[in-house]
Amino acid sequence: MEPIVETSQLKKAYDGRVVLDVEHLVVDPGEILVFLGPSGAGKSVLLRLLNLLEPPTSGEIMFKGEDVSSVSGSHGLEVRRRMVMLFQDPLLFKMSVEKNVAFGLGVRRLPQQEIKRRVDEALELLGLTGLNAKDVATLSGGEAQRVAFARALVVEPEIIYLDEPFSDLDFLIRRRLQSEVRDIFKEKGLTSVFVTHDHEEAARMGDRIMVLNEGKIVQAGTPKQVFQKPESEFVARFVGMENIYGGTVVSSEGGLVEVTVDGEIIEVVTDSCAGEAVTVGLRLRT
Amino acid sequence: MSTILNAFKEAFLLIVRFNPDFYRVLFLSLIVSGIGTVIGTVIGIPLGVLLSEYSFTGRSVILVIVHTFMGLPPVVVGVFTFLVLARSGPLGSMNLIYTPTAMVIVQVILAAPIIAGLTHASMRGVDPRLGLQARSLGATRIQSVLVKLREARAGLVAAVIAGFGGVISEVGAVMIVGGNIKGSTRVMTTDIVLQTRQGNYQLALAEGIVLLLLAIVINVILTRYQEGGIRIGLARRLAMRGD
Numbered sequence: 001m002e003p004i005v006e007t008s009q010l011k012k013a014y015d016g017r018v019v020l021d022v023e024h025l026v027v028d029p030g031e032i033l034v035f036l037g038p039s040g041a042g043k044s045v046l047l048r049l050l051n052l053l054e055p056p057t058s059g060e061i062m063f064k065g066e067d068v069s070s071v072s073g074s075h076g077l078e079v080r081r082r083m084v085m086l087f088q089d090p091l092l093f094k095m096s097v098e099k100n101v102a103f104g105l106g107v108r109r110l111p112q113q114e115i116k117r118r119v120d121e122a123l124e125l126l127g128l129t130g131l132n133a134k135d136v137a138t139l140s141g142g143e144a145q146r147v148a149f150a151r152a153l154v155v156e157p158e159i160i161y162l163d164e165p166f167s168d169l170d171f172l173i174r175r176r177l178q179s180e181v182r183d184i185f186k187e188k189g190l191t192s193v194f195v196t197h198d199h200e201e202a203a204r205m206g207d208r209i210m211v212l213n214e215g216k217i218v219q220a221g222t223p224k225q226v227f228q229k230p231e232s233e234f235v236a237r238f239v240g241m242e243n244i245y246g247g248t249v250v251s252s253e254g255g256l257v258e259v260t261v262d263g264e265i266i267e268v269v270t271d272s273c274a275g276e277a278v279t280v281g282l283r284l285r286t
Numbered sequence: 287m288s289t290i291l292n293a294f295k296e297a298f299l300l301i302v303r304f305n306p307d308f309y310r311v312l313f314l315s316l317i318v319s320g321i322g323t324v325i326g327t328v329i330g331i332p333l334g335v336l337l338s339e340y341s342f343t344g345r346s347v348i349l350v351i352v353h354t355f356m357g358l359p360p361v362v363v364g365v366f367t368f369l370v371l372a373r374s375g376p377l378g379s380m381n382l383i384y385t386p387t388a389m390v391i392v393q394v395i396l397a398a399p400i401i402a403g404l405t406h407a408s409m410r411g412v413d414p415r416l417g418l419q420a421r422s423l424g425a426t427r428i429q430s431v432l433v434k435l436r437e438a439r440a441g442l443v444a445a446v447i448a449g450f451g452g453v454i455s456e457v458g459a460v461m462i463v464g465g466n467i468k469g470s471t472r473v474m475t476t477d478i479v480l481q482t483r484q485g486n487y488q489l490a491l492a493e494g495i496v497l498l499l500l501a502i503v504i505n506v507i508l509t510r511y512q513e514g515g516i517r518i519g520l521a522r523r524l525a526m527r528g529d
Contacts, residue, residue: 053418077426085422087415094437104423155424 002065004029004159004191005050010059012045012215020045020215022059027159027193032185034206035195036226036238042215043195047161050193051085052076064158081108085161088168090136090148097123097139097147098132104155122154125184142173149181153190160185162194166201178204199239203227211235236281243282249274289488296492297499307469312496315473318386319454322393326449329398331435331442334405339417339431349406355399360392364459367392371463386471388463396456397449404448408441409434443512447505454501474500 005027012020020042027033035043048054050061052068061069068079084104092100101122105115123129126146136144145165152160166174182205185192196202202209203223210220211234219231230236236244247261249272257268261280272278300308337349369375371383371391382388412434420430435442457475464471466480474497481490 048418051422053421077424080421081424083422084424085419087419089413089415091413091416091419093416093420093433103420103425107420107423107425107429151423161422 001029003027003062004064005193006062007050008060010046010049010061011057012042012049012054013057018057018215020049022046022215022217025210025217027191029191030186030189031207032182032192032194032205034202034209035193035212036197036199036202036206036209037195037212038197038238040214041197041212043197043212044163045215046212047085047163047193047195051083051161052080053085081155082158083161084152084155084157084159086148086152086163086165088164090141090144092136092139092144092147092151095136096132097128097134097136100136100147101151101154103151108155118154119150122150125153126150127180141169142177145169145177153184153188157190159191159193162192164196164198167196167198174201181205199227211238213238230281233279233281236279241281241283245280245282247278247280249276249278290491293488293491294495296488297495300492300496308493310469311472311474311477312500314386314471315454315475315497316500318389318460318473319393319450319456321390322453323397323446323450325390325394326397326401326453327446329394330401330445330449331405333398333402334445335409335431335435337402338406338409339434352399352402352406355395356403358396358399359458360396360456361458361462363392363395364462367395367459368462383463384465384467384471386464389460389471389473392459392463393453393456396459397453400452401445401449404445405438405442408438408445411441412437440512443508447508447512450504450508451501454497454504 003026005025007022007025010020010022010025011018035041035046037043045054049056052061052071056069059069060067063079063082066079068076071079093103098119101119102115105118110118119132120129123132126149128143128146128150131139131143131147136147139147145168148165166178169177178201184190194202194205196205206223208221209223209226210217211226212218213234219226219235221229226235227239230239230241233244245261247259247266249257250260250265251258252272252274255269255271257270257272259266259268259272259278259280266280266282268280333348333352337345337352367388368383370377371380371388372378373383375383382391416437417430417434420433421427425433455475457479460471460473461476461479464473464476466472466476472480474493478490478493478497481487481493
């Protein structure tokens, strides 16, 4: 199946300082792809490039097979209107809930009746029925983020970019909304790219995870692959592994490796040769 | 003390007696300052938006000039405009000196930088991600700027209030280019100066009170808009198509 988004040699630099350098990236239809990384890893920059809000310094962005890296003018607007982005803060405009949700449809100049119908549907989908006329200044944090989701979904994007949209919410509200949003995306078959610095959120939301550090993808795979087989100490620590030690392989036979760590022998299922220096991460299983 | 109290009484009488000379001066003040503020707003708001939202060569230089002009001594503007509009000046053939048009010109020169500078500051105060969010939702660049303008409306109205306040209270420049000619270019502030010079302190203070009342009425209207009544046409229409 043709990817929704594909990039190659994508780079972004500000004042000569490279903040993003992604060799190759593919977003498949219907998947939730999560970029996991610390602050300053380049996650938000990547989303702004993919959403065509900023041009890349170099490299190619393909959207459904079309090179959109430097697309501009009315065609650029046309392409940008097929995608949408949600930020960490709800960034609601100072108007009612209903008018906020209608914004994207208004700028597309859709007929009033259709706007009304789609706004009502979006509000119902996000559990906001009855709040149509409410001033956004009076909403709780959770409600405000729901309005932001309704405002993004109502335009029926082909891909949605999410920049840590749950990070400012309380734990319980965050959990509930994560689960609801994932269900909505899966039900609609909506493709999404989600960035977060929270490894638990990445595991909960993502079909695939790409770990980003200092602008580069340092590991990619399913949540299971990334969490169970981190390929570097950085990734191991970032996905919550706290017990990390240096050791030496003493024997290796049939995929079972014995490693000495501080004089203790640990058996690990992996491929390594005897005498090789390795890093061992231990995770407590509950 | 009695002069001050009598001045309030005089101010009341000035209003209720409908003296045509007084009302001519009052209306000319309103018209000159009103037109000056409107033109200053038409120039100042787009200029402030341009300086806050777009990058171009010379932007910083223009911004410094605008900020400097915000504190420009009105008499300097008056003298400069006088020299340009005077019979022997480069625009002397237009016969604008000592006319209300000349007074409007100096008021525009005074109001526009104030409105532009405060518009720039207000726009810079809006979260820049709001513009990005609007564009991400499908807005064009201009539509996203209109969204930010709407968000900055309290600051924009404050800019207009400051611009109007600056010109309605102005005396030096309008005196120089208007000449304080009775029935033609005499406005409240220049008449107050005249009455003070002639020793009519009570009348001067009474006119000052009326001027203050006028400013209060206009500011009440503008503040009401600032607090939520204002609607910036297109931004609102775009957002309200779902009504």
